[in-house]
Amino acid sequence: MLKMQDISKIYRTDLIETYALRQFSLEVSAGEFVAVTGPSGSGKTTFLNVAGLLEDFESGSYQLDGTDVRALSDDARSRLRNQRIGFIFQSFNLIPDLNVQDNVEVPLRYRGLAAADRRERIDSALELVGLASRARHMPSQLSGGQQQRVAIARAIAGDPAFLLADEPTGNLDSLMARQVMDLLEQINDMGTTILLVTHDPELARRAQRNVHLIDGQISDFRAYEPRAAASGGADAVGAALA
């Protein structure tokens, strides 16, 4: 579970202080699919960076699976990020000189898994996103949608509890975007908690809950009808990634 209480995040220059998050509080339960929406500069990405332990915050408390992250060292935060969180970015952020399987392998390397275990997880993740046959391709040899699916495979290969997606369809056409969203829903159905940052209301409606941000504060909560669980559900995908 993710629990933020009164989080404030300030960006400072010599002249001004800008509140990216102001007294921000949010709880996300395990297995939820939450969309975070809001206009540009509303603090969506900052929220995601704080949630993903990529940025510190000035005040408030943040507990991830019951662990107060503020007290953690960089090593411990990195370990937590590696084991519990997966990231998907708008611009994919694949490492250009690593092929597909080496890209997917990166978080598994930092987790210190044995080669056979890594191999198995890479194969399962690529299988899930439908790119098993492209394992040795370089990112530059893939389309945008394929690159994003590789990024999703990389994010889920370590079987994280939370998947943080920052405008994952922002650089994709509508068909590719729909495929990616289908994939995210499938992953959510497997039990992975998803936080999706988007400014697209259509995409946001596919989440179970919508959090709307303005000026670093939540201005609106909206809950949607839960989707019907995909065939096979969490057990099937969990088995695939185990």
Add this chain to the structure above:
Amino acid sequence: MLGYYVRLALRSFSRNPGISALMVLAIALGIAVCVMTLTVFHAMSGNPIWWKSDRLYAVTMDNWDPNNAADKKHPELPPPLMTYKDARYVAASRVPMRKVIMYTVDATISGAGTAPLRTPTRATTGDFFAMFDAPFLYGGGWSAAAEDPPPPSIVLSRETNEKLFGGSNSVGRVLRWNDQEFRVVGVLDDWFPRPRFYDLNGGSFSPPEDAYVPFAWGPALSLQSSGNTECWKPETINNEQDFLASDCVWIETWVELPDAATHERMQTVLDNYWAEQHRAGRFPRPRNNRLTDVGQWLRDMHVVDNDNRVLVGLAFAFLAVCLINTVGLLLAKFLNAAAITGVRRALGASRRQIFSQHLVEVAILAVLGAALGCLLAALGLAAVHHMYSAAHLGYRGGYQELTHFDTVGVAWAIVLAVVATLAAGLYPAWRVGRTPPAVYLKSQ
């Protein structure tokens, strides 16, 4: 993870081959210049008999002009050589464990079945070989007790034995040294103390002589020193005996004193002798009798001059410039790839892991730089060697002998390159780990 970091480093090199090559070249150039300079400096400033340095003492007594010091730049120092009379007195003393008086003479060897061979020879007392740890390939020296009258014995250098006898065991063979028959009693193995501490006249880095004969043969055959002979007062010298009795200095004198008590007794011997001679009208200058150990002797004789020290300083300054450039290039390279580092951080890499990854890259650069630096240094030293080579100048010895790139030089190069480059790479590796990943994740 080390293997993974090495793979990442190699990928990084292939991503930026130009900048990587530039860094290796910068490190290699700095290292090569430093190693070349240090190799020469090390050879020049090294104590070639450090293990006995505190037992071996050069003996000097100031018998010089009362109005002018022997060395005007360093008036506190006695002349580095002794008179025949004073040297003989030291040689007769029973206080030292060993004692050597010696000088060099020009000679010609014939009668060995080869063409006559010009042979610079050291006329020395028998303790020479044991005292200075000169290694024998065949045979040995002559008894120190058999100096007077001297046996017709000769010890050859390995090189001379090669020329005269093709390198075979020549002990027992008879040859003609000048006009006298001598029997070979020993052949030295390779021996080249650098600097030639026991005789710094005529070139500190000259090789040892080609042959050795008992000291007494020199005066007996009226052979003048081919080294330095210095006189300070007008004296009438009509014959060999006049010269031997004169106040001219030309003999190197060394003693081996195993402990402090012996050292003190030897000093007393010299001081008593000085007092006696002073009363008889010699030694007009204030008493200045010295027993100087090898390290101090090399310093007193200014074997390493200031130019060399300045050169070493400049070489290190050059290395510093190369490393500062490397730091700049590393910073540019690492920060240029900060977006990728940001991705790695987002995927779970800790600052420590990012630091280690980049440090491995720096270490590989260091090893490559060291390897290339060694190669360049070897080439540079070979060029210097060629410049001073025997074929080039027509004689052996001198600076070219310093330019051997020995194991010490290689070790220096590797240690210097790795330590210096790692030190230079610490900041860029640390800096890239501190870069906030979020900034680059959004902007990539």
